[in-house]
Amino acid sequence: MLNIADTLHTWCRESRPFALATVVQVSGSAPLPVGTALAVNADGNAVGSVSGGCVEGAVYELCQHVLTSDEPPTRARFGYSDDDAFAVGLTCGGELDVLVQRIDPTDQPHLTAALDEVVSGRPAAVAQIIDGPEELLGRTLSVTGGDSTHDALTGGEDWERAVAAQARALLRAGRTGRVEVGGDAATCPEKLSVLVHTHASRPRMLIFGAVDFAGALSEVGRFLGYRVTVCDARPVFATPARFPHADDIVADWPHRYLAATDVDARTAVCVLTHDAKFDIPLLRLALSLPVGYVGAMGSRRTHTQRVELLREADVPEEHLARLHSPIGLDLGAHTPQETAISIAAEIVAHTHRGSGTPLTWSTGPIHHPLTARRDEGPSIQLVGHGGSPLSSKRFDLP
Known part of the structure; x- marks a missing residue:
């Protein structure tokens, strides 16, 4: 409705x-x-x-x-x-x-x-x-x-x-x-x-790191209906001119801002800084919060080092299991725009429990609810409030 x-x-x-x-x-x-x-x-x-x-x-x-x-x-x-x-x-x-x-x-x-x-x-x-x-x-x-x-x-x-x-x-x-x-x-x-x-209210997408990838992701996030915030500790980079599609621009240390802002189970946290002095305190906090998605950008080598530092910071294994890193799906992305699509695709797949694989590789219903019934011909059947057919109603189909 x-x-x-x-x-x-x-x-x-x-x-x-x-x-x-x-x-x-x-x-x-x-x-x-x-x-x-x-x-x-x-x-x-x-x-x-x-x-x-x-x-x-x-x-x-x-x-x-x-x-x-x-x-x-x-x-x-x-x-x-x-x-x-x-x-x-x-x-x-x-x-x-x-x-x-x-x-x-x-x-x-x-x-x-x-x-x-x-x-x-x-x-x-x-x-x-x-x-x-x-x-x-x-x-x-x-x-x-x-x-x-x-x-x-x-x-x-x-x-x-x-x-x-x-x-x-x-x-x-x-x-x-x-x-x-x-x-x-x-x-x-x-x-x-x-x-x-x-x-x-719109779900939130919190993007940490005022980089080119953040600009593209903020545009995609807004298109998907998120209220987008870009946060960076460097005021010279965290400006509205650089991120016209973001709803909020914040110049603050990432972990300090995250600790003070409101989040819920629909919030997506995207860490694009790939700098340990920002990433570790931020991810340690983010992984302990009841947010819907936490992803971090970086190479596989960066990911390995990051996980070890998080373990040294006493982050539990069950929290580390929530981390999507390297962030995004494997789309072969290179440009900031392609990478933003990759990240957004992973967020959508995670939110709706999708596999992220091409539909041509899978079988069964495209949509996840109950299996379609294909044993009946085309029909419009009127049913009563209890689910029983109303036999007095019939609409002829062309």
Whole structure:
């Protein structure tokens, strides 16, 4: 949903009803992740995508149907055809479930408030009921970074608080995900499946060493959505003119700056100084922090010497195992720009547990979630809130 926050914010501010199609479940090589959405307003204007192009036409028609009718939210399942790869379906080989619902902003003012936060760059989360009692399917609740809660739900306060708690937890982690709530007397007798859409603050990329490689990496890091900081102990080199793509330029000793700044599990620390007087105190600290990635530049000889110095500094072996050095993937890179791509590729692979090997060398699904099912032909199957088919609904495929 938040992939199209800017347009949804405009429509909500104008009180314009729209149909929202949200990817709520994927398997196999589905092209876009859970939480991605497409929306259609009453003028027929569409924004967003649910499949990268494979089934957009069919989803657009479903949106128009739901928008102009009084029908409740419904789910459509899209699958792959081995017999006819040009049929409506996922030619990439996966399956996805899409929840299609009508949203009237006047009935859900909290959604406008959440989108206000998102477009202003502040953290917010929207929890969407994607499975559960029919009267609650598609209903939403939102929380902001200040722990404010706004809801459009009706029912017991206990399970509303449970949904809000799950939304806050995912917002703190900066992760969109599906959670289960209820199924017990303490919260809600009926089990709810909730998709939490989050907009968190940008993850941080801390680059130490004001060198040419840092300039290229800061540009790539910003392109990937990181808030980039370049830090160097030499003020003459740590200047905005040299690093126009960095969000912050810091002239300070690297380990002293790292000790004073905020980091989390999404932070990437890239040490490009390859100078022991900077590297050793910096890496000793970085490897002890709960950051997502720590990499250091240098030759294999430099790496060997660096590890020995870290051992002499009493860095535990389990901490040394976290160090990516020499930094980056083997792309045959030579220029600063090529090296920056190599480093960024390793960060992406590490973050998503990718192997870093060419896809032509591997087998199985391209995307890591559940194995794709290829035993069914092209289909759009509408399912009820409990997952059972709605036999009264059928859409003929071209």
